[in-house]
Amino acid sequence: MGITKAAHYSAEQNELAGIIKALGHPARIAIVDYLLTVDSCICGDIVNELHLAQPTISQHLKELKNAGIIKGTIEGNAICYCINETAIEGLKNYFNGILKKLENKKFNCC
Amino acid sequence: MGITKAAHYSAEQNELAGIIKALGHPARIAIVDYLLTVDSCICGDIVNELHLAQPTISQHLKELKNAGIIKGTIEGNAICYCINETAIEGLKNYFNGILKKLENKKFNCC
DNA sequence: AATGTTTATCGTAATATTGCAATATAATAA
DNA sequence: TTATTATATTGCAATATTACGATAAACATT
Numbered sequence: 565m566g567i568t569k570a571a572h573y574s575a576e577q578n579e580l581a582g583i584i585k586a587l588g589h590p591a592r593i594a595i596v597d598y599l600l601t602v603d604s605c606i607c608g609d610i611v612n613e614l615h616l617a618q619p620t621i622s623q624h625l626k627e628l629k630n631a632g633i634i635k636g637t638i639e640g641n642a643i644c645y646c647i648n649e650t651a652i653e654g655l656k657n658y659f660n661g662i663l664k665k666l667e668n669k670k671f672n673c674c
Numbered sequence: 675m676g677i678t679k680a681a682h683y684s685a686e687q688n689e690l691a692g693i694i695k696a697l698g699h700p701a702r703i704a705i706v707d708y709l710l711t712v713d714s715c716i717c718g719d720i721v722n723e724l725h726l727a728q729p730t731i732s733q734h735l736k737e738l739k740n741a742g743i744i745k746g747t748i749e750g751n752a753i754c755y756c757i758n759e760t761a762i763e764g765l766k767n768y769f770n771g772i773l774k775k776l777e778n779k780k781f782n783c784c
Numbered sequence: 785a786a787t788g789t790t791t792a793t794c795g796t797a798a799t800a801t802t803g804c805a806a807t808a809t810a811a812t813a814a
Numbered sequence: 815t816t817a818t819t820a821t822a823t824t825g826c827a828a829t830a831t832t833a834c835g836a837t838a839a840a841c842a843t844t
């Protein structure tokens with residue numbers, strides 16, 4: 565990013581943008597896709613699934629975790645990552661809220 | 675962004691990440707917020723609302739438009755921007771789909 | 785035609801992101 | 815203890831994003 569002026573926006577706008585930004589990369593969409601397909605969630609095999617080096621995956625996982633989109637717990641040697649349902653619900657509600665506001669608008673002219 | 679390897683992901687993943695990324699900035703969240711509050715959508719006053727210079731706003735509007743999140747039509751001298759309901763529905767459906775998949779998963783252990 | 789108004793584009797500086805090799809850390813296995 | 819395995823961190827090069835001043839383009843008004 566460049567020089568984002570976070571101070572100009574509300575806390576809600578900054579937080580929401582942060583969460584959404586975390587999903588705004590195909591690798592991280594792919595990680596979420598993958599977490600949904602596997603029934604176990606010991607997820608070292610993400611490195612084999614995506615064509616990215618292990619440090620790169622680790623970095624993407626960290627960003628998803630910081631944004632609250634995934635949760636991780638230590639499972640002995642490995643780490644268990646899974647999707648944080650609450651965060652996804654929050655995003656669904658945000659977009660649903662936009663749709664409801666659009667219904668109440670007098671003009672959405674374009 | 676750095677060196678994103680778009681070729682490694684599916685067309686759906688790339689497209690979705692692009693749309694989501696467009697909303698992953700507080701200024702663009704604020705623009706969407708603002709478009710929802712005004713009943714007219716002649717939107718030159720976005721420049722007064724957000725604390726950003728006119729070229730910066732124009733650039734953000736362009737990105738939102740490229741991503742399909744807003745639509746713009748020429749209204750004489752000015753331009754009328756409004757939210758593209760279809761795109762928002764798509765995003766809502768994506769997150770709703772994740773929630774449904776989570777319900778069907780045997781383990782979401784974390 | 786000349787002026788003003790509104791939005792877009794260009795060029796560029798400052799900063800952020802992406803990806804990876806090398807290395808570190810932490811737990812397990814031999 | 816010494817490997818081995820799994821994940822994280824560091825450091826860096828390549829690239830992308832953000833913001834803005836200057837300017838252009840398009841239309842409206844006088």
